[in-house]
Structures are given as structure tokens and as C-alpha cells.
Amino acid sequence: MAEIKIEKKPPVWPWILLGLLLLGFLVYWFALRDQDTDDRMGMEEVENTEMVTTNETGPVAEYIALLDNDTEPMGLDHEFTNEALMKLTAAAQAVADQSDYDITADLDQVREYANKIEVDPFETTHANSIRKASEILAGSLHKMQEAKFPQLANEAQSVVSAADKIDPDVLTLDQKPAVKGFFNEAASLLRRMN
Numbered sequence: 001m002a003e004i005k006i007e008k009k010p011p012v013w014p015w016i017l018l019g020l021l022l023l024g025f026l027v028y029w030f031a032l033r034d035q036d037t038d039d040r041m042g043m044e045e046v047e048n049t050e051m052v053t054t055n056e057t058g059p060v061a062e063y064i065a066l067l068d069n070d071t072e073p074m075g076l077d078h079e080f081t082n083e084a085l086m087k088l089t090a091a092a093q094a095v096a097d098q099s100d101y102d103i104t105a106d107l108d109q110v111r112e113y114a115n116k117i118e119v120d121p122f123e124t125t126h127a128n129s130i131r132k133a134s135e136i137l138a139g140s141l142h143k144m145q146e147a148k149f150p151q152l153a154n155e156a157q158s159v160v161s162a163a164d165k166i167d168p169d170v171l172t173l174d175q176k177p178a179v180k181g182f183f184n185e186a187a188s189l190l191r192r193m194n
Helices: 013-049 059-068 079-098 104-119 126-148 150-164 172-193
Strands: none
Touching: 059 079, 059 172, 079 104, 079 126, 079 172, 104 126, 126 150, 126 172, 150 172
């Protein structure tokens, strides 16, 4: 009589479990790596702001240095956007104070919107808050330009146009160039006003 051998296949579930663990590890590692680069970026900003030229000092120079030293992509936590809005607000206040022009009420609203975007990183209305803050800032800078810097009409209009390009119905991370474009146009105007 012939002998029948039955070979048992090795179980597949250990391989599936190993794959899931590896996938979980990779996701965890990439999430921590992003936070580490944000920390390093913050340290670089502190180091590089000390090397600002002597003709630009104070909040305007800090804001411009923030934009010049930005090498990391905008993240889900909107830390860069919040910091840029806060430094832009401080720079606008400094230029307004130098020019004896009052935009304090507008800038208080901008600070509220800037703080709102950092509260919940998974909120989908950040673009709306960024748009409102940028419109208020652009309007304030435009009014100040009309009153104190009439020769900068084109630059002020560029800031208003850049603010209008931020779409409140699109996620912020899907329109990074529009947000950074607004920040860069505002920096250009403030540099000329300073």
C-alpha cells in the first residue's frame, strides 16, 4: 500500500502581523522625523536672525528672516503659518508705529485668527482663517500705504491680490504657494515701508 504524506503549509498570519508592525513603525518614524526637523528649523531661525543686516532691525527684519530661512514645507500643525502671521502682525505694527498710523484693532483680529489655526491641526477651516487674517492685513497695509506711502501703490495692490488668491474652500496644504506668495508680497511691501 502506498503511503500518503500530507505536508502542512506554514501559517501566513505571522507574515501579515510582521508587515503591519513594520508599516506602523514606518508611519511612527516619519511622524517623529517631521517633528524633529521642525525643531531643528526653529533652532536655525534663532541662529540666522542674529545675522540680519544692520539697515533692517526689529520686527520687520525678524519677519523677513523667517521667510528667507524657510526651507521646510508647511506642515499639518500650521506652525510656520501661525509664526509667519504673528511676525507679520508685529512687523506691520512696527511700521505703523514708525509712521504714526493706528492699525491696532485690525491686528488684534489677525492675532485671533492666527491663534485659531494652531488649535486643532485636523480642522478643515484653517484656510478660511488664514484668508480672513490675510485680507485684514492686506487691507491695513493698503490703507497705511495710501495715507503714508503713496509711492508704493503697486506693491500694496500686489499684497491685496496675493491675499485674494488664498481660497477659503481649499485645504491650506493644497495651496501652499498662494499662502507663501502672500507672505512674500507682504515682506516686499514692508521692506520698502521700513
